Amino acid sequence: MSARIVAEDRRRARPSGGRLRAALLAGAALAGLAGVLAGALAGPLAAQSIFDEAEGTGMPALTGMPGQTSGATGVTALAPEAVTLGRAPVGDRTPTPQNPAVTTPDAGVTLPGSTAPAADAGPATVLADTIQLQGDRTLVAGGGVVVWYQGSRLVASRIVVDGASGDLTIEGPIHLSRPGADPDGEDPASDAILIGDSAQLDRELRDGIILGARLVLARELQLAATRLERRDVGRISELTQVVASSCQICASDPTPLWEIRARRITHDAQTRLITFDRPQLRAFGVPLAYAPFTVTAPDPTVERRSGFLRPQVRTTSGLGFGLKLPYFQTLGDQADVTVTPYVSLDRTRTLELRYRQAFANGATEWNGAISRDDLRPGETRGYVFGAAQFLLPRDYRLAVQVQTASDRAYLLDYGITDADRLWSGVSLERVRRDKMIWGRVGTYDSLREDEDNATSPAQVADVIWQRRLTPALIGGEALLEWSAHAHRRPSDENRVGRDVARASVGLDWRRSRILSGGVMAAGLVALDADLYRIAQDDRFDDVVTRVDPQVGVELRWPLAGGAGGATHLVEPVVQVLYSPRGQDDDIPNEDSRLIEFDEGNLYSDNRFPGWDARETGLRANIGATWTRIDPTGWSLGVTGGRILRARDADNLDPDTPLGGRSSDWLLAAHYDSGTGLAIANRALFGDDFAVSRNELRVGWLRPDLQLSAGYIWIDRDEAEGRDANASELAASLGWQIARGWWGEAETRYDFAADRAQRAALRVAYRNECITVETGLSRRFSSSDLLRAETSFDLSVRLGGFGMQQDGPGTVARRNCMR
Numbered sequence: 123m124s125a126r127i128v129a130e131d132r133r134r135a136r137p138s139g140g141r142l143r144a145a146l147l148a149g150a151a152l153a154g155l156a157g158v159l160a161g162a163l164a165g166p167l168a169a170q171s172i173f174d175e176a177e178g179t180g181m182p183a184l185t186g187m188p189g190q191t192s193g194a195t196g197v198t199a200l201a202p203e204a205v206t207l208g209r210a211p212v213g214d215r216t217p218t219p220q221n222p223a224v225t226t227p228d229a230g231v232t233l234p235g236s237t238a239p240a241a242d243a244g245p246a247t248v249l250a251d252t253i254q255l256q257g258d259r260t261l262v263a264g265g266g267v268v269v270w271y272q273g274s275r276l277v278a279s280r281i282v283v284d285g286a287s288g289d290l291t292i293e294g295p296i297h298l299s300r301p302g303a304d305p306d307g308e309d310p311a312s313d314a315i316l317i318g319d320s321a322q323l324d325r326e327l328r329d330g331i332i333l334g335a336r337l338v339l340a341r342e343l344q345l346a347a348t349r350l351e352r353r354d355v356g357r358i359s360e361l362t363q364v365v366a367s368s369c370q371i372c373a374s375d376p377t378p379l380w381e382i383r384a385r386r387i388t389h390d391a392q393t394r395l396i397t398f399d400r401p402q403l404r405a406f407g408v409p410l411a412y413a414p415f416t417v418t419a420p421d422p423t424v425e426r427r428s429g430f431l432r433p434q435v436r437t438t439s440g441l442g443f444g445l446k447l448p449y450f451q452t453l454g455d456q457a458d459v460t461v462t463p464y465v466s467l468d469r470t471r472t473l474e475l476r477y478r479q480a481f482a483n484g485a486t487e488w489n490g491a492i493s494r495d496d497l498r499p500g501e502t503r504g505y506v507f508g509a510a511q512f513l514l515p516r517d518y519r520l521a522v523q524v525q526t527a528s529d530r531a532y533l534l535d536y537g538i539t540d541a542d543r544l545w546s547g548v549s550l551e552r553v554r555r556d557k558m559i560w561g562r563v564g565t566y567d568s569l570r571e572d573e574d575n576a577t578s579p580a581q582v583a584d585v586i587w588q589r590r591l592t593p594a595l596i597g598g599e600a601l602l603e604w605s606a607h608a609h610r611r612p613s614d615e616n617r618v619g620r621d622v623a624r625a626s627v628g629l630d631w632r633r634s635r636i637l638s639g640g641v642m643a644a645g646l647v648a649l650d651a652d653l654y655r656i657a658q659d660d661r662f663d664d665v666v667t668r669v670d671p672q673v674g675v676e677l678r679w680p681l682a683g684g685a686g687g688a689t690h691l692v693e694p695v696v697q698v699l700y701s702p703r704g705q706d707d708d709i710p711n712e713d714s715r716l717i718e719f720d721e722g723n724l725y726s727d728n729r730f731p732g733w734d735a736r737e738t739g740l741r742a743n744i745g746a747t748w749t750r751i752d753p754t755g756w757s758l759g760v761t762g763g764r765i766l767r768a769r770d771a772d773n774l775d776p777d778t779p780l781g782g783r784s785s786d787w788l789l790a791a792h793y794d795s796g797t798g799l800a801i802a803n804r805a806l807f808g809d810d811f812a813v814s815r816n817e818l819r820v821g822w823l824r825p826d827l828q829l830s831a832g833y834i835w836i837d838r839d840e841a842e843g844r845d846a847n848a849s850e851l852a853a854s855l856g857w858q859i860a861r862g863w864w865g866e867a868e869t870r871y872d873f874a875a876d877r878a879q880r881a882a883l884r885v886a887y888r889n890e891c892i893t894v895e896t897g898l899s900r901r902f903s904s905s906d907l908l909r910a911e912t913s914f915d916l917s918v919r920l921g922g923f924g925m926q927q928d929g930p931g932t933v934a935r936r937n938c939m940r
Contacts, residue, residue, distance in 0.1 A: 246271040250281075259285025274327045275299045288325030296321055296332070314339055314391070318350070328356030335361065337389065340422035342890075343368045343396075343922030345387055359389045366398075368422075368922030369891035372938035377407045379891055380920065394421045396923075420924045427924065428452045431460070438913040440497055440535055441466040448474075456480045464536075470495035472536070484512030484520075497535060503528040505538060521549045523564070530569035531908050534901065542569045547582075561585040571907055577618040579609035579712070598633025598645075607733070609712075611658075620659040622712065626652045626733055640681070646674035646699070648727060650736070654709055666708050670736055672727060674699035687753040695763075697725050697743040704738060705772035711735045716842055719780055719815075720804055721747075721761040721790045729780065730773070740768035745788070755796025762789045778839055779806045779814045786814055798823040826858035826931065849873035862889050862934025866897075878902050889934040893919040893926075 251265025261283040263269075269276040280293040298316040319334030335350035337359060347361035364387045369378035386399040397418050403411040420427045431448040438444075444466025452458045457479035464472035472493040479486050492504040505527035512520045525544035533539050547564015563583040568575050584607050591600040605626045613619030627650070634644040654666040676697040683690050713732030723729050725743050728736050745763020765785040774781040790804035799822045806815040814837045822829040831853035838844045854868045866884040871877075884897035897915045904910040919926070 248281075261285070269327075271327055273300050276327060283325075290321070290323045290325065290327070290330075292321040292323065294319040294321070294334070298327065315341070316350070323352075326355075329353050337361065339389070339922070342422040344371075345389070347387070357391050359391070361387045361389075366396075366922075367891060368920070369889075370936035370938065372936065374938070379889070380405045381407075389421065394424050395419070395427075396421050422922055422925060424924045426452060426458075432917055432919050435916040436464075436466075436537075436913065437915075438466075438535070439911050440469075440909065441495065442469045443467050444470065446474075453479075464491075464493075466495075470497075481512070483514070484510060486510035486522075488524075491536065491538075493532070493536070495535075497531075501528075503532045505532060507538075516552070517554065518550060518552045521551075523547060523549075526567065527569065529907070533569075534908060535911065537913065543567070543573075544569065556590040558588045559586070571905060576613040577611055577615075580612050581610040583608045593631070596631075596633070598631055600629065600631040603628040603630075605733070607713075614658065617659050617661065620710065621657040622710065623655040624652060624733060626650065630727075640679065642678040642680065644676040644678075646672070646676060646727065648672040652709075652733065656710065659710065662708060662710060668703070668706070668709065670701055670703050670738070672699060672701040674727065676725070689751040691749040691751070692746065694746040695725055695744070698741075699727055699737075699743070700740045701736070701738040703736075706735055709734055711773075717774075717778075717780060719785065719788060719806060721788065724761070724763045724788060735773045737774075738772045742766045757794050757796070759792045760790070762787065764788060775839075778842075828854075828856035828930065830854050847874050850879075856930060858931045859885070860934075861932050863887050864929065864931035868899075886929060886931075887934070888929055888931070890936065891921045893921065893929070895919075 247270040248261075248263055248267070249269075250263035250267040252263070254262045256262065262280070263283075264280045267276075267278045267281050269278075269281065275298070276292070277297040278292045278294060282291040283289075284291075296316070296318040298318075298321075300314070315338040316332060317336040317338070318332035321330055321332040321335075323330035323332075329352050332350040332352070333348070335347050337345040337347075337350060339345070343366060345361055345364055345366045347364035349362045351360045352358065353360070363385065365381050365383050366387060367378040367381040369380060371378050381404050382398060382401050383404065384398045384401045388397040388399075389395075390397075395418055397416055398413075399416055401413050401417050402409055418429075420429070428451050429449070431450050434446040434448075436444045436446060444464060446462050446464045448460050448462035450458065450460045457477070459478075460474075460476040462474035462476075464470065464474060466472075470493055472491055472495070474491040475489070477486075477488045486509070488506070488508040490504065490506040490508075492502065494502060506524060508522070508524040510522040514520055524546045525541075526546065527533055527538075527544065530542055533541065544567040545564055546567070547562055549560070549562035549564075551560040552558070553560075561584060563581075565581050566575075566579065568578055585605060587604040589602045591602060592598075593600055603626075605628075606624065607626075608621075608623040610621045611619045628648070629650075630646075630648045632644055632646050634642060637643050648671070650668075650670045650672075652668045652670075654668070656662045656664060656666065674697060676695070678693060678695050680691070680693045682692075711734045714730035714735040716731065717729055718731070719729060724745050730736055743763065743765055745761060747759065747761045749757065749759040751757045764787050765780065767783045770776060770783055771781050776782045779786040786806040786808050788804070788806055791802070793799075793801040800820070802819045804815075804817050805813055807813045813835065816835045817832065818834075819832045820829065821831075831851070833851045834848065836844065836848040838847050850873065851869070851871045854866070856864065856866045859865045864886045866882075866886075868880070868882040870879040870881075872879055878900075880899070880901050880903075882897060882899035884895070886893065886895045888894075895915075895917050898912070899914075900910075900912045902910050
């Protein structure tokens, strides 16, 4: 079973009455172990946990929940953290924490009182060079002997089968795969391989003694011993004078990178636990640590188990050298808790906590921490982030979110999140093919230094209902929308404490027809009505109504042709719209201050993101798109256009790219190599070719290279709150340094301020038996409340203990060939 990380994204755009978009993001879990002894220091029976993933039973599948594949059946359990994309149809740009993720493991259901049918103990199949049957019914097979019996496969040089008892005396070299299937139908040892010099086994190939034995678990962990005894119908394998390692061992250099020596090691195939009796950890043959007690660890097939997770070394300029040692505790099959003490050379005493639980119809996850540190002496600092999702009857989805923190610096100092505005509340939604309802109510908590929560909209409520219709009499397609919004500022002062409530209804209708010559014509009609209630601002009336009718026509002429095997697509578009209403001086603009203009909304009837402002007057959206698709796989697309108006835009500043009688020119180009390289650039410039905005994005994805970079330039705009030009580069790079070595670099540089905002460098080394991850990061920004900080992280994970996640790049494997 593989873990799945899924988040959903639904954002609102309003090119024609609204539009919904959903996205799924899948990934896998990252958890591990820094060493068997590192986690065992807390107690002699501390089991290790690698994957924080449940494999429980008894919980029905959640249809449509994040992390579930379509049509999946069976039980639902917890999965590791999901990367969140945000869920609000209103684009308030507020970061949200990861939603609880669920996964659907393989379902194996046994009804109470029933028993699984016993395996058919049929005859064994023996293949050998010579087979002799002696008088006492003793069978002797020699020369390249291969035996198949109940799913097990035995290869040996010579086998003697006692006719009376059925016991086997085996001469090696011996190779036994799947050493004994479970008689109840399960096969806990199906991933195990036994190799030995000689053996004495029972007729079921389960119990017995193997000399000069080597047990290989899941083709990862090797246990070599002078003697191995199997008992309890193959469940227990006990090895004496044993060495354990997941490293490749060559005859020319038999010393592994690391090994664990013990007097006795026991493997339980049912619980999938390995017990070490007084283990000693060695690296390159040199003893590093010794435990004078028993240590228990999971075998490579374990996905979820209570115990210590891999420790993490974290060093920051503010907190100094520190160590995190998380302990993972399962609470049944549907819940778990992770407690992480974090100690940093008397600079901080921190306790982190994570709780997760899956229900029959949902899941919840809570993360938090409490600290006392030297950064703010005498203060108790901390945070709590919680999220929950539940499926309700009739396809409704309920979500709950809680976000609170003592201060923003705490979130940055402890590497929790970069969010500077938190939201807590409840949302309810239902999305169907032709109908959508979404609502939420909650509070905002701004952690920005230049924002006062008393004069910012703190309590906010939204409701949106949409229905797509196909009128029978007039044809075409219509979208009916009802919405309501209210926000309240805690301040009771005039103007700065303004409170607003709004109720709106909108109807958009569109009908298309193909004219002669292939021209596509469409008629557009829209009607929007709003009712506002404005309080604590003497510049506006208490009650304001607004009605905004709109009509338009659209002409498209898609053309296609070819030359040299390539396909060329050209589509000129002209869209003329008219709305008689003028400027919105009687309504405060609070949700439509940041406006985007790109190829996605070039042909939109309204580019304002919210409801408080709309485009009005007589205007024309004109543009054209050219696309070239090459037979070799690459493609190139170019889109250009602008907006023309009969008079200056009513609700836009004349100096903005969209303001005046004509907007800036929009020119966008997209290139896709078909082999992993993608380049996109969009620019806004005036008639004098002076660029007001430009955005360049580059992505290159190969097995040995992952590049994502973007550069943006935006002119200052006081109407949007930008007093200075913005010129910023953000880039992240991952590349294969050498076999087994993977590097990652990240930077964000502000050219306008001529300084970096942050930078990070991470390097990981992976071979067949160890993973070492280290990272160095620097945050350069500082203020009265925030300080620049440098941090260093280091973690080590030994292979072979618990199921592990494959990382990017290749794995360096030792080659024994000369």
